[in-house]
Amino acid sequence: MESRVSVLNDNEKVPYVVSSKSYTAVAINCAAKAGEWIQSKLGTVKQLSTKTSAQDLVTEVDKGAEQMIRKLILTHFPDHAILGEEGVEPGSEAFAKALEDVKDEPYLWIIDPIDGTTNYVHGFPFYSVSIALAYKGEVIVGVVYDPSRDELFIAEKGKGAYVHGNPTRVSKEISLADSLMATGFPMDRSNTLNNMAGIHAVLPKVRDLRTSGSAALHMAYVAAGRLSGYWELGLKAWDVAAGALLVQESGGKVTDTEGRPYNLSVRNLVATNGAIHESILDTLSQAEATDFRKD
Incomplete structure (x- = not known):
């Protein structure tokens, strides 16, 4: 059965219905392949650079993983736009400009090839691949993959969120x-x-x-x-x-x-x-x- 997502935008009287199955499948595939490659390179980082500060690290693995994800997405959706961390210059102004440049794109993929690069460089197992798809500014697909634990978190707008195929629910603390x-x-x-x-x-x-x-x-x-x-x-x-x-x-x-x-x-x-x-x-x-x- 085809999974479907309804997205209601301010300028629309009727919900725009998109098929999310293919988008989600591509997001999962990208995250899994990038995560597997990232793990294979663990402990082999040779080029370590900094961006905004000595704590803001980037490696050849970050760059390679982003290129892998970009190629996979564009193979399936060549007309979609992509906003990736390694494709934007450091700093608030560069980020604001990058976001402004894609504001009119109907479909925008938002990717962080390694969220937690410092952890990755040090072998501290708390880093992830993050991939989202926004339609007219609203996120409709979100995937976060933790390659260290082989945990895949998946969400579709209006369809819930899952890890290991099981629904996720927030905690119940009230204080x-x-x-x-x-x-x-x-x-x-x-x-x-x-x-x-x-x-x-x-x-x-x-x-x-x-x-x-x-x-x-x-x-x-x-x-x-x-x-x-x-x-x-x-x-x-x-x-x-x-x-x-x-x-x-x-x-x-x-x-x-x-x-x-x-x-x-x-x-x-x-x-x-x-x-x-x-x-x-x-x-x-x-x-x-x-x-x-x-x-």
Whole structure:
């Protein structure tokens, strides 16, 4: 049976119905093949470069994996646009321009070949391949693949989210005191005061806090109920587009740090099981830890 997704846009009176089966199959195939290749190169990185800072790493494996994914996507959908981390110059302005350049593209693939490159370089097994497909700005397919654990997280707009073929659901914690949260550190360490203020405010209120280094996997873990919530400042679309759909399709909530609905331009993000969302937003707001203005 063909899987179908209805996407209702502001300018449309009738939902636009797209077949998501082929899109999802291609996303899964791309993530699996890239993940397998990434694992085969583990421990063999020869060229290590930096982008915005000494902590913002890129390797020949990142670049090779992105090229592999691009070729596979364009083989099936030559008219689709692609926004990939390694195809955009570092910095906020370059990201904003890249997003502006593709704003009128009906179908946009958003890819991060290795989300968690620093972990990958050090052999710390918490990194992932993140692939999303947006239709007119709304994410309709999201795939996050963890090659270390061979875990594939899949979401289709309106059709739920799955890992190992089983539906994922967000956790049931209703108080911060019972919650396991995650966050991350901006790549540019020259301005981390807001990030540290957020940690300082949240940590005393929650059961514990994790900073494991892959936004996409943190989001997938929120979707699967392994984390109660996650927030981070200074992100980009390829970090979280797939994960945002995973969380939403698992019953959770995704906004910016001031409570506005998620869209591809959001860089300061909160994703939770929904029940603790307002509490996290309030905590960050009171700590004046909702914004990160410098790359």
